[in-house]
Amino acid sequence: MIGLAMQLGSLRQLTVVSFILVLVPLLMLLTYSQFTLSKMGRIANSEAEYSVAVVRRLSKMEGLSVDIERLFKQYNVLHNVALKNLAEKSIERFVELQVLVCSELSEKQSCNHLSERLEWLELYAGDQDQLLLDAQLAEFKVNLADLSDQIESMLDLRILAQQDYVNSVLQIQVWLTIILVGISLLLIIFGTRIILRPVEKLEMVIRAISKQESDLPSISKSGPKELIVLEHKLHQLAARLVQLENLRHALLRHASHELKTPLASIKEGCSLLSEQVVGQLNPQQAEVVSLLNISTERLNLLIVQLLDYNLLLQQAKPVFELIDTQRLFKDFITDNSLAIQQNNNVLELNIDIETIFADAHLIRRILDNLLSNALAHGSKGRPISLHLYSQQDVQILEVANRGQRVPLEMRQSLFQPFSRGNSKRNDRVVGSGLGLSIVADCARMMHGKAEIIDIEQADFCVRVTIPTNGESI
Structure with a gap:
């Protein structure tokens, strides 16, 4: 079947051939069942006809035996030759039926006794003693009864043999059905495997x-042509995506470098x-220079965030490890202490676990960007909570802070690149809208997620x- 699948060039052909091959054993089973049922029907009809014929002959023999007994008793009294002739004709008909019935028996003893009685009756001239005739007729009736019993036993054995045959056929049918x-x-399993x-x-x-x-994965050399064509298109798409990704990285690198x-x-x-x-400088000129300084600082911040975002996108896979939370937050606070002091904020830490299983660079990026967002948009002098x-x-x-609440309809959009909320920044710098996007991308790379939630102690x-476990949630 596998070789046949390799030769078929269409998914439709492969599916149709698989269904046909699956149906072949079932068709064989159906054909055998029909043949067996027909054969059993013929045997049942034949046995019924045979039994009826044998019983009918035996019944006729019993009727003729009554006629023979009556005619010989009358002949013994009247000595009428016509009665003798009628009796002989009855004996002839009896013998014809006896030959047919006895031919079905393997044991001929009863038939032989009946033949002896009939021969004696044929030679009976009417001059013997009445008692001797009565004895011969009684013996004749006994022999006929024995023949009847033997026929009945034979029919019972044939019925038992037929039942045994039916049981054997049923057993074969069951095993053949299972096989x-x-x-x-x-x-079905092989066909499904080949198709899938x-x-x-x-x-x-x-x-x-x-x-x-x-x-x-390399392109398949055999299989349905539709799926092979689709594989080619996916490889072309992958090559195109790699080309666009390289162009984007190059654009960000060169643009950032050329801007700096x-x-x-x-x-x-x-x-x-x-x-x-x-x-x-006069006051008006000094104000213009101050605006220029603010704009250059904003442009510098945008370039730094673009470079950081580009660096994040270039990281293909996270490297998970156990990170000591005490050391992580100690380095984090040390690096950001100046920014925290400038806005008179207090950092409240609530660390319930000693280690965290994550990528060290990605978790640090998350902390830096969340703190930067809290400092930029949170209320000055109010605590920032990290739990x-x-x-x-x-x-x-x-990471929670006091400030302006974000409407529910805007929360998801804040995690999109270059998306900014309506709240004003404390540093009067227009943000790039990449901070929360970097947080969401870092969490996604570690198979997690980022979301904005409502809590009582913060806005x-x-x-x-x-x-x-480093696996998807």
């Missing part, structure tokens, strides 16, 4: 494309103007959920 149905099930194998190959290709693997060079010159010029190295705990088979990080809270 042929089992063969059909095996053919190209589909599983397509799934492998799609999974490899989704995971951005560089080596895709003139930006450094602009920042240097603005710094010289602000320090009035090239001459005294890390585990629940069942997931690890949960919640804005982001919950990041990461599975403890």
Whole structure:
């Protein structure tokens, strides 16, 4: 069947041939059942006809025996030759039936006794003693009764033999049904496997494309032509996606690099103007220079976030490891202490687990971006809460702050790239809209998710959920 599947060029042909092969054992079973049922019907009819014929002959013999007995008793009294002739004719008819009945018996003893009695009666001349005639007729009746019993036993044996045959046929039918149905099930399994194998190959290709693997499964050389064509298209799509991804990375790298060079010159010029190295500035000029400084800082922030986002996208697979939470948050607070002090915020840590199973770089990116978002949009001087705990088979990080609440209809969109909310930033810098997007992408890379939730002690809270086993939730 596998060789046949390799020769078939169409998925439709493969499906039709598989169904036909599965139906062959069932058709064989149906044909055998019909043949056996017909044969058993013929045997039953034949046995019924045979039994009726034998019983009918035996019944006629019993009737003739009564006539023979009556005629010989009358002849013994009247000595009428006509009665003798009638008796002989009855004996002839009796003998004809006896020959037919006795031919069916293997044991001929009763038939022989009957023949002896008939021979004696044929030679009877009417001059013997009445008692001797009565004895011969009584013996004749006994022999006929024995023949009747023997015929009845023979018919019983034939019925038992027929029942044994029916039982044997039923047993063969049961075993044949089990075997042929089992063969059909095996053919169904093999046919399903052959049909699904190209589909599983397509799934492998799609999974490899989704995971951005560089080596895709090789294109099948045999199988349904429709699926092989689809494999070719998927490989072309994968090549196109790789090309677009490379172009995007190159664009981000070159754009960021090319922007940094003139930006450094602009920042240097603005710094010289602000320090009035090239001459005294009037108030209007000083205000313009201040606006230029703010714009250059915003542009620099956008370039840094673009580079960070590009670096995140280039990371193909997370590297899971057990991370000491005390050391993680100690380094995190040390690196961000200056930003926390500038807004007079207090960082409240609530760490319930000693270790977290995650990618160290990705979890640190999540913490940095969530803190940056809380500092930029939260209320100044109000505490920022970080809560890390585990629940069942997931690890949960919640970062909450006071500030402006986000409407339900806007929450999901905030995790999209370059999407910004309506709240004003504390640093008067227009954000790029990549912070929460980076958080969501980092969580997704670790098979988790990020969402905005409502809690009583804060106005804005982001919950990041990461599975403890590194598998999808």
